[in-house]
Amino acid sequence: MKVKIFKIRLSEDYIYSDQKLLDHFLEENNILKYETAFVKDDESYWSVMLYFEEMKVLVNEGKPQKYSAESDVALSADEIKILDSLKIWRSEKAKDQKLPVYFIATNKELFSIAKYKPAKKEELLEIKGFGKHKIENYGEEIIEILETV
Secondary structure: EEEEEEEEOOOOHHHHHHHHHEEEEEHHHEEEEEEEEEEEEEEEEEEEEEEEEEEEOOOOOOOOOOOOOOOOOOOHHHHHHHHHHHHHHHHHHHHHOOOOHHHOOOOHHHHHHHHHOOHHHHHHHOOOOOOHHHHHHHHHHHHHHHHHH
């Protein structure tokens, strides 16, 4: 039996990423027992202690699923504004770089961003079609658009 401790900070800057790490760990391991405690120091957080066994990974399991919104799903008014802003940005970026717009991001990728609304550029990795290259080149600009729309 192994032990792992997680700190789940409650501020908006950290709670999503801390929770994501915990969720990923829970998916990958067999939890035998857990203990939690609320800690109130300079910053408040939950301390989570997990007693676990590692699960055997299947060889042909493949890559984890990435988020991809279905294009037949209706967008809210805010999501439409985000999608329109992303398309304008993509067109300008493609023109500046003399590339086809789909090299920057496909319509489905932009649609998925509008639905998923990542808060940090690292969260773009969870969207199908986004890898290190796209995130390094366009991640900050995409997050800025999401913050301003």
